[in-house]
Amino acid sequence: MMDSLLDPNEPLEAQHERLLKITAALMNRVEQDTDGAGQAYAQFERAVILEDQVRQRTLELEAALDLLNRSNAQLAEASREADAARADLSNAIETVREGFALFNEHDAMVMCNSRFGLKLKDIRPRLVPGLSFGEYVGLVSRSRYLALSSPEHRADWAERRLKRHGDSYVMFNVELADDHWLQVSEHRTPNGGTVILQTDITDVIRIGREERDKLLDQQARMVRATLEHLNQGVAIFDQGARLVGWNTRFTDLLGLAPSRVIMGAGFDGMTEELRERFTISDEAQLRQLETWRNGGKATGPLSFELSGPDRLSLDTFARKLPDGGFVVSLTDVTAIREAARALTVANETLEHRVTERTLELEDAVEAAERANSSKSRFVAAASHDLLQPLSAAKLFLASATDHDPNPLVDKARRALESVEVIIDALLDISKLDSGSEVFDIRAVPLSEILRQLAEEFTPLAAQKGLELRVVPSTAVVRSDPAYLRRILQNLIGNAIRYTREGRVLIGARRMGSALRMEVWDTGCGIAEEDQELIFQEFQRLDARASASEGLGLGLAIVERACARLGHPLGLWSVPGRGSGFFVSLPASDAADPRVSAKADASRVSTAWRLKDKGLIVLLVEDDVDLRRAMMMLLGKWDVSVLEAESAEAAIDLLEEIEIVPDAVLVDYQLGQGADGIALTRTLKARYGPIPSCVLSANRSPELRQQCAEAGLPLISKPIDAARLESFLLSSLGDAT
Template structure:
């Protein structure tokens, strides 16, 4: 009931007074309505309880009133503090020497000081809080105090200004009327607002202009002084072809009248004197200068000569300047032209003599080139013709020995091997000398070169009772593997050949970014005066050595190959104590292979016995074809032989047998060579294991075989290599899935 009699929206004082009135009314009612049965007492008790509630409510209202009064006091203090802070901020902004304005995040002006827009007096009265930034820019663009750039309207200026406003940081200069300047900078606030500062930089601009004018005056004086000290005549014309500067040398060289030379005279009037006193080598260039216009871009300089009396020659040079004008320089080259004429007369006589001598030298050079080409063709042809019968002889010997140790056959085999080595050496020297040798640089594991050579030369060392030690190495080098093997083979063979007792040591010494192959021996040594001689062809220190021990070509090949490969070669030797040869090689990034165990040597062909293998042999040389047939017959291999490509194709079509492997000579009579025949057989019979036999050692030929996927065995044919190829062609000898289509055996 009480809550219905009191309006909580009324002030606390009014609620308290209303409760007191209600309490008094209730007390009076209680006293008036008491009855005989004690109802008045009950009313009294209720009145007492109601009074307690009223007192409690009154206390709460008084406490709330105190809190409200305290809060009102704090709010009033805060309002006074805010007013003081606003006044301090306004005073601080007003104390700033630059014009200051603050726009909020909605680009509405919040406040500015009295210096903001002070120089734009027709805009400053409208700079009141609430002004939008766009309206501010429009007002400035239309101000009569703003000096707009030439050709720029107020609308265009306002659009560019609003576009700059979108940048995070803006700074630019504004030109005002009466030669005043403002620097305007904008900065973004963390809340997205904008602070604009306007700084009067008129004094800075004027001082800079004065300094620039002084500098230009000083430069002009310096330029005039420089022109007067030049040995050339110089004249400067503006974009209207009017004279603006010249030196005395220009007037003297051209013998111009002083009356002509004054500021502002046009070039066409000066050109009249040119034509009267001189003949012009390029008259079109002179006409170009006479009709000069500054808006025409002449990027190419104009150069011509003026020929005067007594052979006077003036070299004239004209170039356009950045401002559209041009500068002319005149140089007296009379002495140079006279010297050129005298030299030309002398050269005519000398030229005739040089021509005559050149023809003689050309004839001699042609003769030398023909002789060199003839030598190269002879070496190549002779090598091929020699290798054919040599291959046949080696194969016949291989089939004749068949495990027998006939001393005569062994000596004959060694003699043939010596002939093969000599032919190979001659071919190598011919290629290296002619520059036709091509190298295949790649990473080579040294063990892949050292260990096979150790196994190959171990029998020679054992036969002489020498201790051959080859220290394995896990290092890899960057070189051509075949030439690197030839270099090391020749050095090791040479050491074994000239060492009668003791040992030969081959090892690798690691350096910073390179390795050094070293071959040491305890042989006869080399005298200092002979150390250059040994690298020449057919030079041997041991005159008693037989031809089977070499013809002195090994070190010649080593010296040429190292030079072409870029591997420095060194030598140390002392007569009676031994020698050491050193080859420096660039180190590669991958490690070499570990040392391989010694593999026992077995007789060639025994693994082909009783296999029932059929081989197609295509060879146009009858003796070599017969020798290969005999050797393969010893190995229980059936041979289908043909002398040409057409005969081989017809033979397979006739007997309808597909061979297990194919041996093809490269140089065949007819329209197809060995590679073309192999590809024809692939199309007719599928991918038959095919090997090319050839004495051709060129890199182009090897690349062609490699591109066709054909292995190559070089002539003279080695029986071991031939056996390895035939074994690879047998099914089951190598896992069929893992075995590649073709193998390389050379």
């Protein structure tokens, strides 16, 4: 009941005063009560107990009141400190040079400084604590100091601003009226609040704008200078087809009035003047260019030509710019067009001149071919004239050394043999260069050629103290046997000539479907810079070598013969270590049946002797010295000689003495249109088959073919005594 009589919300003083009143009322009621003494005493006891309770509650209330007084004192102190802190925070915020505002986690403004929204004077008074962030953005978007042109733009700006508020970090620039700028940045607090800073960047923007303007002015001057430097005329139009840039060359080429070429001049006026003064090569291209002035879609660069007075030709090129404008350039191609016209005129006469020059060239080629043919004939004729006395000299020397060997005669014989080798080389080079040589390509077994070469060069190598090793081979290749032997002869001879000690190795190596002939030596070697030189005529690396050792024609013949035969020629050499020459030959499955194993005609036969055989030989030779030398040699062999200087004299002689000779030696060129082959046919018709041999300095394949068809052996001049003896010995065993 006591609790219901008291209101806990009342101050303690009021509660204490109420308790005193209740106690007095109770005491008064006890004193006035007229009931019995016992009832009065009971009431007194209750009053005493109640007084104790009141006193106890009074003490508690006093203690509570004291605690409340102390709490109120502490609260007042805390409030004073909070007010001081809030004042300090406000003072600190005021010292910040930027506009500052704090929104709590519920996006309600807590506080802001006086600089916040200072530039937005129409909304500054409404920026107070409790303002929501959305209301703040709405106030700013509607401010007349915000540089936005229309309500739609302001609504869009507010929408974008609220959307960016959700980002963790926001920074952007705001343009205000009177060319002022603010940089606005948002920062999140740990409890989810927002701090907004507003920084006045007007000076920065203006300085940047000034620097940009300076840079643009400088760039404009550079562009202007560049345009003026160009040899082309250039004009730049903006997206409204207004002239914004050009160079002097543009106006000079078009011949436009200065009043027409000014900043902002329209493109239409220029095109009208162009049509009046120029002929346009492609009107459709110009019309397409005119559509660009209305923002037409670019279809790619445009190009056409303007033809003006005095044969002026301007190549016009136009291209759309990214900003919607376009640029037009003019190139003066008058000189090019004039050159083209001149070239056309020149071409009209050039064909006639080319035809004339072609005919002249054909005549020159024919003359060169005739000269080359004449050279070949001259070399052959000169060689024939040289070989005649050479052959006579060799035969004289052969007869002089039959019974009385003489060192001087041997030296003379070797000298003549060197001359013969040189003449043969010159003839070979002449035939290879002229292209007149006809090759006899067939299957050739290497065994016989290698055996002959071994027999030929082994004595020469032994004389120099060299080891000559020829590796036998059973391979068969396709080549001209005579030229293949000549190629290998030259390579082996060179190897022996330029090797002072060691050995020379010759062999064949299988290389897939081909065969490679290799000649290795341990000679002086060839420097890399000299490896091209050695294949030229009359080039020898050993300057001390004498003419008897060759004139540097061997490798020239090898190089030409390999080229004509299609046999690749290779070389490896290291100075001081030696050299290797390689000739690649196509392999063949089987040997040609014409190739036999019979002894080479150049080897001297020892199976027969001519003495005491009573051999009678008819010698028909128009060269007196050669005829005399052969008669002397044959006389030493105990051979009776019937001599004649012509075919007619030979026939008359045989008819006069009525003797049929055992053998006939006849020169091929007998003068007055006669030849030895025809004479052998005449003798055969009159006297039957007689062993006959043709003697000639002519080494052409045609003559060899004629002799082969007639079944006649051919001995080339200068005549080799051993081959002559071999023929005469064979005639003794085959008189038919």
